[in-house]
Structure formats: structure tokens, C-alpha cells
Amino acid sequence: MSVLDQIYLRAKENPRKVAFPEALNEKMMQAAYETGKEGYIIPVLVGNGNDIREAARERGYDEGVFTIVDITEEEYKKTLIDKYVALPQTILKEKALNRRMQNPLYYAMVMQAVDEADVTFAGIDNTTGDVLLAGQMIIGLKEGISTVSSIGLCDIPGFQGSEGSLLAIGDSAVCTNPDANQLADIAISACDTVKALLEWEPRCAMVSYSTLGSGQGELIDKVVEAVKLANEKRPDLAIDGEFQFDAAISPAVAEKKVNRESQVAGKANVVIWPDLNVGNVGVKLIQQFGHADAYGPMLQGFNKVVCDCSRGAPVSEIKGNIVISAVRAAGSN
Incomplete structure (x- = not known):
């Protein structure tokens, strides 16, 4: 089914x-x-x-x-x-x-x-x-949330992630260049959305071009700060990063790149893009090359x-x- x-x-x-x-x-x-x-x-x-x-x-x-x-x-x-x-x-x-x-x-x-x-x-x-x-x-807006965003659900043939062929991604449609606080809101909202819709226990990875300090720069700093803020706002949720995309979804890659305990690394079922450039390109790559069915975008917040x-x-x-x-x-x- x-x-x-x-x-x-x-x-x-x-x-x-x-x-x-x-x-x-x-x-x-x-x-x-x-x-x-x-x-x-x-x-x-x-x-x-x-x-x-x-x-x-x-x-x-x-x-x-x-x-x-x-x-x-x-x-x-x-x-x-x-x-x-x-x-x-x-x-x-x-x-x-x-x-x-x-x-x-x-x-x-x-x-x-x-x-x-x-x-x-x-x-x-x-x-x-x-x-x-x-x-x-x-x-x-929900208490503690100041950002409207969106999430999509991808069903990717051949992908074997922690939820089989399914992966939730956001924001690919609404929030153009979120700051750290907005990015934290997007991650929190995404976790709540997948829990309500799919009854998953969300494992949310915030991605960038760096895994836990392997790269440097203000683009990475924003994601690092967003992870910190999200964990402060909702310590009940498994939100972690910063991870490169492969370290987020592949157990083998996570084993090599993530040298600390993580509930999320290698088994993320929710991926949060750092901005809309990445999100829009990312979802289209998944659709075009992964031949995925994409449902959404679903507004959240x-x-x-x-x-x-x-x-x-x-x-x-x-x-x-x-x-x-x-x-x-x-x-x-």
C-alpha cells in the first residue's frame, strides 16, 4: 500500500x-x-x-x-x-x-x-x-513560531532510507532566505507536520555544505545557530546538524563523517534546506533524477x-x- x-x-x-x-x-x-x-x-x-x-x-x-x-x-x-x-x-x-x-x-x-x-x-x-x-x-501562528513555511513529501523509487522510499523536505516553496531563527521554526514545524500526517517520530537533519565543522563560513554558521535555537525551543524533538545531505540520510556516510552520538545522522526522515535556492533545486533534482513523486507543498506554522x-x-x-x-x-x- x-x-x-x-x-x-x-x-x-x-x-x-x-x-x-x-x-x-x-x-x-x-x-x-x-x-x-x-x-x-x-x-x-x-x-x-x-x-x-x-x-x-x-x-x-x-x-x-x-x-x-x-x-x-x-x-x-x-x-x-x-x-x-x-x-x-x-x-x-x-x-x-x-x-x-x-x-x-x-x-x-x-x-x-x-x-x-x-x-x-x-x-x-x-x-x-x-x-x-x-x-x-x-x-x-503556533506558539513559539514566527515563520510560515512549507514542507513536501517525496516518494523516491529505489531509495532505502529510515522510512523506506519516503523523505520529507522543506522549505522548498515559501521562505526565501531564512535567518537562523526562521530556519529553526521551519525545522520545528516540519517535525510537527510529519508527526500529524504520517505518525512518524521525526528525525530532522538541518543540512549545509559542511558536516559538524568540516567547512567554515557564514552560510554554515546560520545552520549551526538554527540547530541550537531549535533544540532550545523544542528539546523534545530530534533535530540535529549541521550535516551534508549524504551524512543526513546514509548510515554508511554518517559512520565516517559524524564522530559523535546522534539520533538523526544517517537516518533522517526530515531534511531542512538552508534556503530556497537549495530547496527548489533540491526537490527538482529528486524529481528529475530520482523519478520521485512529490506531494505538497504543505503550508505549516x-x-x-x-x-x-x-x-x-x-x-x-x-x-x-x-x-x-x-x-x-x-x-x-
């Missing part, structure tokens, strides 16, 4: 409420309908109720599969606002929130913030910047699961990311 098959099975065992603020988008509605009908999620369509129902009928969908939330319905909106402003550390108050909630993206995230939905799923009609801004404003999918993604890919997001949400509870 493939990793995606396992994730789909877990989703069906515990379907989560996924809010779709881009409900009228044809691809998004189709993906929401199919994942809902197949029993993986409970799809919640957020927008103008009449327009959503009309579009669903025109496209031949059984309306009973959906929960439709009409943003023009004032009573429910007032209930959401009251619940939201009563939460600790909320940024927006009633009037400002009321204005923002005319936008289905913000409305869906308010629902999620007050536990009326488990995931907000967007990204086709909204830009990545739109989703990140709304997420930071409404959902907020928020208090709850927010998903920003690719605008050009086909329905099949959108469905996979919906299911992955739902399982992450279930694993975080």
Missing part, C-alpha cells in the same frame, strides 16, 4: 470538515464534490448560497453532499463573530471582522478559528499572498491547517492535497 493510499484510508476513517471559500470555481467544486462523495471529507462550500446551489445544479452535483454556508446570512455570521472576538489574542474586533468576512476566504478562516471547520482550502482564485495574509490575520494549492493543479492533484490536509488536521487534534 502506497503512502497516499494509507493517507486516503486514514481520511475515510475520520472525515474532517474542509471549508472551500472558492466554491464557485469549477475545479474546486469538482474536487470538493468527489472527495466528499467518496467519504474522505465533509465539504463545506462558503460563499453566496444561491450562486453555489445554482452552480452545483448546473454541474449535475448532488447538493446533499455539500454543507453550504451562505455568507449573506446574518444570524450565523453574527454567531461566528461573537465566538471569534471572544477568543484570546484575536487581532480583529467586531467591525473590522465584519468587513473582512464579506470575502469568503476570511469567512472560511473565521469558521475554522472557532472550530466550525477543520481546514481552509484555497489557492486557485486567491494568490499565495492572499492566503498567507488571511491565515496570519485570522488563524494566527499556522495554528490550524491552511492549504494553498497550485493555480494550475489538475483536479486529481487538488483532491490529493485536500485529503492530505484533512489527515493533517485530524492528526493535529
Whole structure:
């Protein structure tokens, strides 16, 4: 059974409420309908109720599969606002929130913030910047985390790592040139993400062109400091480095290069790149030469699961990311 098959099975065992603020988008509605009908999620369509129902009928969908939330319905909106402003550390108050909630993206995230939905799923009609801004404003970041980042999951044929052919990598999509503190946040978030999604005990390697002082320079210093900060923030997690990539994932190489005890060296299941240059090139090398299937990127760092999918993604890919997001949400509870 493939990793995606396992994730789909877990989703069906515990379907989560996924809010779709881009409900009228044809691809998004189709993906929401199919994942809902197949029993993986409970799809919640957020927008103008009449327009959503009309579009669903025109496209031949059984309306009973959906929960439709009409943003023009004032009573429910007032209930959401009251619940939201009563939460600790909320940024927006009633009037400002009321204005923002005319936008289905913000409305869906308010629902999620007050536990009326488990995931907000967007990204086709909204830009990545739109989703990140709304997420930071409404959902907020996890305690101790100040950086939104991403992680991907690679299934690499022929690779025999500590989790078989699977390797989690990040950040390959969001944080361009993280400083040491941001890099520590990325590592911590990545550990929490793989634990929720895959039920792994994370072993996280922070990589560079040096293994434990074999090289020198400010690029290495940043990674060394990030490891120190990550361990101070979350001593419960196995985060180690700085390692070269081969020392992180190969027991034979780690035996030669790492001359101290490490829970991570040679058996990392999570690899953290030092910056987006390395991350973007790295994931493409893994895909092109390793012929890997890459799932993601998955946003991380928020208090709850927010998903920003690719605008050009086909329905099949959108469905996979919906299911992955739902399982992450279930694993975080």
C-alpha cells in the first residue's frame, strides 16, 4: 500500500470538515464534490448560497453532499463573530471582522478559528499572498513560531532510507532566505507536520555544505545557530546538524563523517534546506533524477491547517492535497 493510499484510508476513517471559500470555481467544486462523495471529507462550500446551489445544479452535483454556508446570512455570521472576538489574542474586533468576512476566504478562516471547520482550502482564485495574509490575520501562528513555511513529501523509487522510499523536505516553496531563527521554526514545524500526517517520530537533519565543522563560513554558521535555537525551543524533538545531505540520510556516510552520538545522522526522515535556492533545486533534482513523486507543498506554522494549492493543479492533484490536509488536521487534534 502506497503512502497516499494509507493517507486516503486514514481520511475515510475520520472525515474532517474542509471549508472551500472558492466554491464557485469549477475545479474546486469538482474536487470538493468527489472527495466528499467518496467519504474522505465533509465539504463545506462558503460563499453566496444561491450562486453555489445554482452552480452545483448546473454541474449535475448532488447538493446533499455539500454543507453550504451562505455568507449573506446574518444570524450565523453574527454567531461566528461573537465566538471569534471572544477568543484570546484575536487581532480583529467586531467591525473590522465584519468587513473582512464579506470575502469568503476570511469567512472560511473565521469558521475554522472557532472550530466550525477543520481546514481552509484555497489557492486557485486567491494568490499565495492572499492566503498567507488571511491565515496570519485570522488563524494566527503556533506558539513559539514566527515563520510560515512549507514542507513536501517525496516518494523516491529505489531509495532505502529510515522510512523506506519516503523523505520529507522543506522549505522548498515559501521562505526565501531564512535567518537562523526562521530556519529553526521551519525545522520545528516540519517535525510537527510529519508527526500529524504520517505518525512518524521525526528525525530532522538541518543540512549545509559542511558536516559538524568540516567547512567554515557564514552560510554554515546560520545552520549551526538554527540547530541550537531549535533544540532550545523544542528539546523534545530530534533535530540535529549541521550535516551534508549524504551524512543526513546514509548510515554508511554518517559512520565516517559524524564522530559523535546522534539520533538523526544517517537516518533522517526530515531534511531542512538552508534556503530556497537549495530547496527548489533540491526537490527538482529528486524529481528529475530520482523519478520521485512529490506531494505538497504543505503550508505549516499556522495554528490550524491552511492549504494553498497550485493555480494550475489538475483536479486529481487538488483532491490529493485536500485529503492530505484533512489527515493533517485530524492528526493535529
